[in-house]
Each structure stands twice: as C-alpha cells, then as structure tokens.
Amino acid sequence: MTNSKLTRLLAFFILILAANATAQEINITSYVDKTKVGVNDNFQLTVEVSGENISRVSDVQLPDLEGFRVVGTSSSRSSSHSISGGRMTSTVTRSNIYTLRPERSGYFLIPPISVQSRGETYATEPIRIEVVEGSTEPPPPVSEQFRQPDPEGERLEDNIFIVAEVPKTKVFRGEPLVVRYKIYSRYDLSNLSFVSEPNFEGFWKDDIFFADRMNFRRETYQGRMFNAMLLREIALYPSRSGTLTIPPFSIRADIILRRRSFWDFDSTRRVNINSKPIDIEVMSLPTADVPDSFTGAVGRFNVDATISETDVKVGDPITITLNISGSGNFQHFDPPQLADLPFLRILSPEIKVESSVSNNSVTGTKTISYPVIITQEGSLEIPAVHFSAFDTQREEFYTVASQPFVLEAEAVGQPTLFAGRRSQQDVVIEGQDIFYIRRQANLKSFKPVINNWTFNLLWLLTIATLPIAFIYGKEREKMIKDTAHLRQKLARKILRKYLKLATIGAKNGDMAFYVNAANGLSNYLTDTLKIPRGSTNEEIFENMRSSGYPVEYLERTRKIINKCLEARFKPGGFDKNRINEDYQELTAVISALSNYKNGKQRG
C-alpha cells in the first residue's frame, strides 16, 4: 500500500520535471559582421542556436541566399552552467559560421533561418545587406607588430610628433576651447619630460589633465599605426578678440635604440619635439542688444535658485543659493547681483565652481550662496534673479531667470532658546562709528591738588619733623650716655613713689611706713649723690657731707633713718603713736632735701 503510494508520488515528480524540460526555450539568432560590404569582400554570417537541451533541435539549414555564395562553413559548440534557485541549468550554444561572398552589387536580404524542435519552428529575423562596388576594408597592414624605424635613417618628424587637437579654430571671446596635446610615436620611448610651460598669451587657462606617467595606446593617425598618448588637456578662454596663437608645446623624449646584434647594447637618443602653433580666430561678442544682467558668461546655462528658509525672523541670516549649470566659462564671469532691496542686507557671497570637460566642452555648476539678513517684518518678495549669457551656437544673448520667493518675516520677540548648539559664525562688522556721548557727568571741575596750599603745607609739616627728631635724638643720646644723670633726674620721682606708700602706711599706722620711708630716702640719696644703690648709710652720709649738704639736714636725715631702722629691727622700737610724729618729720626733711641738688640749694 505505502509502496504503491510512493511510486505514484515519484511518478508525479518525474512528470513535472519532464514538463519542465519540454517547456525549455530554444533561442535562435543570426548576425553578420557587417551590413555594408564590397563586391570583392567576404563577410561572415553566424547562426546561433542555444538552449538547455538542443540535441533534439534539427540542424540549421541555410535557405537559398540570393546574391551570395557560401565560400566556407564552420561550426562550434559551447556550454555554460549556472546555478540559480538551487537548480543547475546548463545552456548549450551551437554556432554555425558561414563565410559569404556577394555575387553582385545591390541591396540583398538574408531570409529568416529556421530550426525545428519537437514540432515547433523557431526562426531568425531577416538581415539586410548592402553590397557596393569595390572594397570597404582598408588595405590590411603589413604586419600587426610594426617594425621599429631607424631614427638615423628615416625622417624623425614623420615618426614622432606632437599634435595639438582643437575642436574648432574660430571661437567667441570667453568661449571655452579645449586643447588636447597628444604625442604620436613609432619608437619605443623611455623618458618623457616637459620642457617649459608655454605662454598662453591672450587666454585664461584651466588645466584639466597633465600626464604624470607613460600610458601609450595603439592608434592610427593618417592611415599609419602609432603609439599615442595624451600629454595634456587644457581649457582656454580667450580674453581678447583677434587672432590668437596657441603656442607650441615642447617635450623632451629619449628614444630607445634596440640593439642590432647580440653583442650590442640598447642605447637612447634624446630628442626635443614641438607641436605646431595653431592660430585661433577670436570673435568679439556683439555689442548690440547686450542685456543689463550680462556679466561675461559665454555658453549655455540654466539658472536655479533655492532659499534656506521662507519663514524667518527679522535679523536672522538666511541663504539664497543660485545654481548656474550648463556648459561654458564658469570661472570667468561675475556672479549675478541680487536686487538691492530695502528689507534685505546682502553680505558677500560664497562661490563654488565644479566643472569637468567632456566632449570638448566645459560643463559644470557654479554655486553662489548669498547670505542675507532680513531687516523688516511682513510678507516680503524677493524677485527673480536674471542671468544673461551669450550663446555661441545661435550667436545671440539670452537671459534666464530663477523663480521669485515670498518670505514671511516675523518680528523678533523673546529670544528663542535653541536646544543643542547651532553652527557659529564670525560676527560681521556692518559699520563703524564713535561711541555715544555720556549722559552722566561729574561736573566738579578738576583741580590739581598741587595748587592746594594745605596739601603743600602737609609736605612742609612732614619735613619739619626732621629738626625736631634731630634735637630730641640728641637729648636722648645724652641721657643714655649718662645713666647717673638720668637717675638723678628721676630720683625725686622715685622718692615721691615711696613717700606715697609711706603716707598710706602712716595713715594705717603700720610698719610699712618705716620700710618705705627708709627705702625711699636711701634710693633718693644714692641717686642724687650718684653713688651705687645699696650703699651703707655711713657711705651716704659721708657723701652728703662731702657734697656740701648743711649739717643740720644731715643730722635730721640720719635721725629719721635711724628711727626707721629702730622701728623695723629693735624690739619694742615700733610705736603706733609715734608714726604721725615721724611722718611730719620725714616730710619736713624731704622738702628740705629737695631744695638741694648735688648739695647746692636750688635757685
């Protein structure tokens, strides 16, 4: 049961495959190598049959050909394999090539050629052949590999030369002229170098191509085979009218001389080759009917304008871009001017030119970007830009215009905050002026302080401190030099200090009175007598006597000092009731002593 089912399934697939195979296309084509032949020329007719399985296709049977005779046949077979969609297909092509020779001149028709396959007929298209008298083919070259001529024997300029190719010799002023310098040589060359730059007087020049390495190709020139190479291609724009000369182009070449025998070496010979100068007649542009917008453009141009934004804010910069495309002298005309409009400030435009040479003409695009600033709000119209050029074919001026724009300019309110960074531009200086006046002024008059007498007095006052300091310093020096003198000067002060303490002691009626009285008197006397402190009482009295103090005071002093010593050191010598009495005596003695200085009575 399963088995029979499987066989049935298999049989189904085989059927599909078979159906596929039968559905395979058969192609038959026929072609000739030329449709115009001379009576004496042979030509070939090829009939190709291709398909996946062409073994069952019948052989090609040439029908009766009127006016031709079959002079030879050959056939070939080729096959190609390709895998697509997981299935391999192999195509077999069978070609039958018949060499035919016309019998007479005239127009003849090769009728359709047909083949049979599984009962189907496939046929080719008929081919029309023109047979002319004579031969259409050039005489066959002597040899494909031409013989190296002998530079010594033959004329050099016949075998190596430079040709300046110009498409025409009569141009309008400003019209681009493409010049191609080609070198033709029948020698082997080893080294090419440009001698000097020709002086293209009267032309603007654009370099297009400059050969930087040897790149020779086989080429026939005036019926002879040469090695040819493009040396240089330039576009010239005549800048004045009249007869201008394309100067000769010079090149230095080394010709390789092949060795003639086994024992020879290759050698080179250096030659200079020049192209012939070519005279070009340059016609000036007509002076009549020159449009206002003509700026020197020559050629065929189209103009197209775009604007970066149509909804703008006042003060924002926008860009108007003018695209001039076509063929002509792109580099050599001024960009058209945008109309001067009160609401528009036009900044200097940015110009970009892209050009190339094809078919002996300069084609390209000139892009002019005008940055403009809108200075007014409202609905504004920027009119079309007119661009004029001279058409060299029709020899007349023509004007093309871009489309106008309508702008909606909005007044600037609050500054808009932009997310992210905007592209930055340099701030353009649009005008220069002086600074504005000051609205605030300090109207006090400037008076130099040097004219002020108080200021000058300050200087004098400062300087006046110098003599004061000088005198004071001198005084002070004296004091420092004589410490005893100083002590003497200060003695009364110190005595006064002790007397103060003694007075307090007297009021309180305690021992402090005697202590201070003794110390004060002792210090005062030693200082005034200029003897060391801590001298004994006897020494003090001795000095007092020799200094000439009156004996009366000397005795009183001795008495009071002794009283003090008694009160301090003798048991029972201190009597509270006597303090007041002793104080009276002390002040009397001191006031008496203070009337003397160095033993002499003060004046």
Added chain:
Amino acid sequence: MRTFSPYRHKKRNTSVILLALIIISGLMMFNNHLLASQINKESKFSEAVSHYDARNYDEALKAFLSLVDAGIESYEVHYNIGNTYFRLNQIGKAIVYYKRGLRLKPNDYQLQTNLDFAINQTQDRQETAEPNPLLEIIFNTLNSISLNGWFLLSFISFLPVIAMINIMLIYYRKRDKTVPVFLLVLFLLIFIITISATTYRWQRYIDSSTAVLIASASNGYSGPDSTYTRLFTINEGIVLKVVNKNEDWSQVGLPNGMIGWIKTDDFLLVNPPSS
C-alpha cells in the same frame, strides 16, 4: 633700659595719630567744592544731552560749551563736545576736545577709541607707533590712577621715608644702622618711583605745546609770513607740536618731523582749554 619703655610707647602712639590726621585732612581737601551753581550746571548738561539725542547738534554744542565757559573742566563734558563736533563734521575740533578729555582722564577707553576713530578720518597720515607691550603695561598703570591720586600716593610714600629718617635720628645714633638704612633705601626707591610717575603725569597735564589743526587746510612756510617759501600743506585734524607761538604766525612741528610756520588761527591748543 626697661624703665624707658612707657616713654617709647607714648611717642609711637602720638606719631601714628599725627600721621592719620595728616592723611585724613589731606583727603578732606579734595572734597572742597562749590555747590552754589551745581544744580544749574546739571540741568544745562542734561539739556545738552537731550539736544544731542534729538540730533540737534548745534544746540547741544552751545549748551556743552557754555559749561566749559563756566569754568568746568570735566572729561565727560569734553568727550561729549568732541562727539558733537564729530557729528557736525568738524574733525579737528573733535580731536582737540577728545585730547582735552584725555588730558584729564588718560585711561578712558571711549575717549581713546573715539580719538583714534576721528584721527583715522583725517586726510594726513599720522603714524601711531606700534606700542611695546612692556611700556604699554607701564603706561596703563600710570594712567589708571588720577593725577591727584598720584600726588597723594607720592605724599603717602614720602611718609615712611621721613619716618625712617626720624627713627634713625632718634634711636639709631650710635648703633648698627644696617636694617634702618636698608629700609630707608627701599622706601626711598618707592618714593622715587611714585614721584617720577607723578612728574610724568604732571608734565602731560601741563603740556601746552600740543595743538590740532582746525582749519580745513593750512600752508606751512619757512618763516612767519606767506611770502616765505611754502614747505607743506596740512589738513584738518593733524596733531601738531607748537614750538613758538606768536600772535599771527606760529612755528609748529608735524608728526613726521617737519617744522614750519602756520597761521595761529588755524590751530587750537589742547591746553589751555578754551573754546
């Protein structure tokens, strides 16, 4: 020695107080001004400003000049007069007034810029030497302080010199003077610097040789009369150095070094400032 300390303290205290008193009284002196016609002048000034704003330059000029005639020497007024003359297309007088303003305030950016702008508008080329960056810094410092500020500064820097000498006279009579002499030299250096700066500024202030041509063109002759050989022709706005000023003819030097006699009426001196 110890016993003298109370005396020294007392002396130092009094000298500090004296110094402070001197400085304060010095500062007070700058504020003595006349308030009498102040309000009148203020109103005159704002009137002139509103005339200027109304593009009424002739009226504005009249009002500004009346302030100058009233004896006001203020750089703002000079600056405004310069601007007004500039608007009236009298470049020469504009330059004079800008220079008068700069005489009072040499570091004012707007004054300097407007002066440069006005000088650029003149016909004769007046070379302005490319400034040395170091000198530039020095002059900027010199100009950043007012003339009276410099006077005060030189006085203040004079005080430590005198104080140092006083200290030396009193306390360093018979002692090693290395430290005080060093300090004195230092103070003296500072004083010399400030007094030189003050002198420079003072010289600039009292300079009365700079003048500007206010006639649209003037011929220079080799002597004080037009019958002498004609030496040059100068145009309005050229800055001159007056060598010899006389009643009718004055000898002037040009920025390029040429010297000749031109009519005294053809130029205006920057100092003294009189219209």
